Amino acid sequence: MSIPMLLPPYLLEAIAERGPEPAAERARATLRRDAEIRSARSTTSPAPPTPAPGATPGQPNRTIFSANNTEQLPGDEARAEGAPATGDPAVDEAYDGLGATWQLFFDAYSRDSLDGRGMPMLGTVHYGTDYANAFWDGKQMVFGDGDGELFNRFTASLDVIGHELSHGVIEFTAGLRYADQSGALNESVADVFGALVKQHQLGQTADQADWLIGAELFTDKVRGVALRSMIEPGSAYDDPVLGKDPQPGHMDGFVTTTDDNGGVHINSGIPNKAFQLAATALGGNAWERAGAIWYAALTGDQISADCDFATFARLTSQAAAAIGETEAEAVRRAWAEVGLPVDEAPDAEQRPAPAPASEPAPSSEPAPSSEPGAPDDRIGDDAELYLGRSGGFTGMSRSREFRLGELSPPDADSWRQLLGGPELTTWSRSDAPEPDRYTYRVACRTVPLDVQLPEPELPDQVRELFHRTLDG
Numbered sequence: 001m002s003i004p005m006l007l008p009p010y011l012l013e014a015i016a017e018r019g020p021e022p023a024a025e026r027a028r029a030t031l032r033r034d035a036e037i038r039s040a041r042s043t044t045s046p047a048p049p050t051p052a053p054g055a056t057p058g059q060p061n062r063t064i065f066s067a068n069n070t071e072q073l074p075g076d077e078a079r080a081e082g083a084p085a086t087g088d089p090a091v092d093e094a095y096d097g098l099g100a101t102w103q104l105f106f107d108a109y110s111r112d113s114l115d116g117r118g119m120p121m122l123g124t125v126h127y128g129t130d131y132a133n134a135f136w137d138g139k140q141m142v143f144g145d146g147d148g149e150l151f152n153r154f155t156a157s158l159d160v161i162g163h164e165l166s167h168g169v170i171e172f173t174a175g176l177r178y179a180d181q182s183g184a185l186n187e188s189v190a191d192v193f194g195a196l197v198k199q200h201q202l203g204q205t206a207d208q209a210d211w212l213i214g215a216e217l218f219t220d221k222v223r224g225v226a227l228r229s230m231i232e233p234g235s236a237y238d239d240p241v242l243g244k245d246p247q248p249g250h251m252d253g254f255v256t257t258t259d260d261n262g263g264v265h266i267n268s269g270i271p272n273k274a275f276q277l278a279a280t281a282l283g284g285n286a287w288e289r290a291g292a293i294w295y296a297a298l299t300g301d302q303i304s305a306d307c308d309f310a311t312f313a314r315l316t317s318q319a320a321a322a323i324g325e326t327e328a329e330a331v332r333r334a335w336a337e338v339g340l341p342v343d344e345a346p347d348a349e350q351r352p353a354p355a356p357a358s359e360p361a362p363s364s365e366p367a368p369s370s371e372p373g374a375p376d377d378r379i380g381d382d383a384e385l386y387l388g389r390s391g392g393f394t395g396m397s398r399s400r401e402f403r404l405g406e407l408s409p410p411d412a413d414s415w416r417q418l419l420g421g422p423e424l425t426t427w428s429r430s431d432a433p434e435p436d437r438y439t440y441r442v443a444c445r446t447v448p449l450d451v452q453l454p455e456p457e458l459p460d461q462v463r464e465l466f467h468r469t470l471d472g
């Protein structure tokens, strides 16, 4: 089950590395906590999407909790469905944001909650201390208060709430595989419906909308307007600490990378721009025609988990044609403008996308003579390693090349143990990656070994070793 995390790890890492104190320490604390949460989640299974007992069909069923700045979930109940506003902005924004998301999907697409069956919507606020992140863990939303330095509280941004909950809708429908183009499509569709939640709530037409994701999150210390721009991908921020928004808005700028599950948070700018162009060309409320077309493609029986951009362009064009030729023309033109002319799309046959994270590396068989758990003394202090981490909200990555001798003796021994044992190869054969989670790459010529490791597979102590090695 996915654990969508809002703030991209690379932004947190940039802050941890270059940000002013105390924001830098808070970012480091958030990174540590994220790792702990993911570890805890990876050992529990989410609740099945059964309707809540006593739930009223056609009405949202929300409960907001407060963790009271602890990390206990769900925390104390703070506001149940139908209860009056509490006066706590985080509680009330979460309540309203979950409600606005429910309302968009119900009003515009007759969908009752994320699963279409009235699934209860739960949210916890005041999670942790200075926690600069938000995520949906398959069961509930979790919001931190932000670090107050670079990021405001995460309930402040309605489209961010809508984005994370839309990951849930995608899971219950197309189930887009979270890597390469289908992964970027997953990210883009979450942005599309996140933006539509906000536009629907504000009653904005496509022309009136700002097409920004997370415009409320940055404090005035950050040089940027939002986390992402759908109208001008790549322009959302350009900041000394955070770096520059890396998104392309055209296939000419498509980024080919193994980082970030194939650049899912980067290349999502391309279908984002196509949606914005189609919605603006059609005019009026974007959730009505353009949104209905995207929703029909997402929930139709033609889409597969490995759907690529060209196939989604064709599916949306077909959905548009079912409404009218004006709609079909607007959608085709929008895709053509981002470098995806629909006429050149392949037929219904979809090529399977590669799954680099789950393929065993050919050179990664463990040394047969080594016992798991015992340091491999053949790997000396001069052995060179590469450790990379990618993934997160927009796909920046971090890496380090080093010799074992540069590490503390206990950490060097831990690496020798890992490199000599079978675990790294085993973990690299795991299932498909999940939204907004880290992927690690470990390479070493001495062994030799070159593997991609989804974070949910890693035991706590290994993840901590990776953190120390990268950050220390």
Ligand SMILES: [Zn+2]
Pocket: 004, 005, 163, 167, 187, 190, 393, 435, 436
């Ligand atoms: Zn996401």
